Amino acid sequence: MKPLHEIIRKPLVTEKANELSAAGNVVAFEVSRTANKIEIKQAIEQAFDVKVKTVNTMQFRGKIKRVGYNLGQRSNWKKAYVTLEEGHKIDFFGV
């Protein structure tokens, strides 16, 4: 398996992620495009010491951006919504 930090890129802190975590104990991450759900599940469990119930992933195409005359494309990426088992929690900011 790849190192953990290559699979889990970063947590996503957005309005939607915030809503989901409040409603159903879900946390959102940006993850490696090549990682599959099983790898993600293992990585999360290992990194945050929690039990994962399910993983939903989705691919995003990078937005096309223009700077003056030049067109460019941001990298494609993958997002994972990870539902945790009841009683488990991840605190991103580590209070």
Place this chain on the structure above:
Amino acid sequence: MNVSVEELSQIRKKLVIEIAADKVSEMIEDAYKKIAKTASLKGFRKGKIPRALLERHFEPRMQHDVTGALINETLYKALMDEKIDAVSQPQVVDSGALTGGEAFTYQVEVEVKPQVVAKDYTGIALEREAYQLEAASVEKRLEEMAESRAQLEVTSRKKAREGDTVILDFTGYLEGAPFENGAATDYQLELGSGSFIPGFEEQVVGLKREDEKDIELTFPENYGAKELAGKPVVFKVLIKEIKEKVQPKLNDDFAKEFDAETLVELKERVGADILKQESARIDNQVQEQLMNALVERNPMDVPEGMIENQLKNLKQSFSGRLQAQGMTLEMLGMNDEVFAQSYRPMAEQQVKGELILESIGELEKIEVADGDIDKKIEEIAAESNAPLNTVQDYFKKPEMREGLEYQVQHDKILAFLIAKAEVSEVEPKADDAEEKES
């Protein structure tokens, strides 16, 4: 709101102000609501940041806002309630942490006017210069007036002397070629004024009208134009005219120029002016002695804020006077720091003096009556040659009247003190006092 006051010294007080817990919570709530409207955080639309995140990210801002607002709201009220007259900006020395549901306490130090009770202010030994108007000083003043009216006239002498003004053409040559800005025609040059390069004027002395001469000299090493500094040059000079200063004769015609009928009248007037100036100067000296003695006899601490204020006033009047002469403080190499350093003792002295006088005014119940002010207004009108009612109108404004009242009271107190003092007449201290004045 709970306030307790502690006296640190004669001039410093410490206030401990406590604000009730529910007021604090309310303020924090309001602050977050306000922040929520404008704060922006990546991943969230404006105004949609959940409260938990808001508290995590914007706590310092909330602390700052709420502390500032609370202090603003309570400090001045506290000062008013406790009847503390702060002479400078109060300093917040310690403010506790702000937590919802808990009381907030902060401490402030303020400078206050010291309570001064003047003592030993009678029987001060003062020296007053005895002044006698002398004919010589009138003559000297007339001489100065004549000089200021001196006019240039074509002289009958042949050769130019030091002090004459010559009209000349000149062209300067550097290594045989004329150089930039080195030539002029009909140039008016006062010999001995030192306005030209050193050596030039000296060599013009002794030349006659229509004379031509090559003046050879070397530019000084520190001359402004680099390419000329330290270089030997030749000036071809043609003298066109020689003029000398002619002072008007001291006679009745001269007197008429100064709005006097005769020379005798002018002399009288000049004498009266000198006498007035001198007695004003002597009065000032006596007052100064008095103030110094008072300050010495009444040692006290004065708040920094009052000294700073006085310094500011001094600086303003000083630069005002300079400006009237077309100068600025910067031209004298002064900046705030230098000024503060050199005038600080003076400012401190003045503040102390004012406080002492104020206290004497209270102790002796020296008050200003309307009659005093009317008299003063009449004096001012007479002095400035302005119609009485204009001056009266000018002092109808409350702030002007207040200033005048203050001044009149000040004068009265000083007069009272001088009357109570032991004044002895002394011989004027040689001539240097007069020199300084002019």
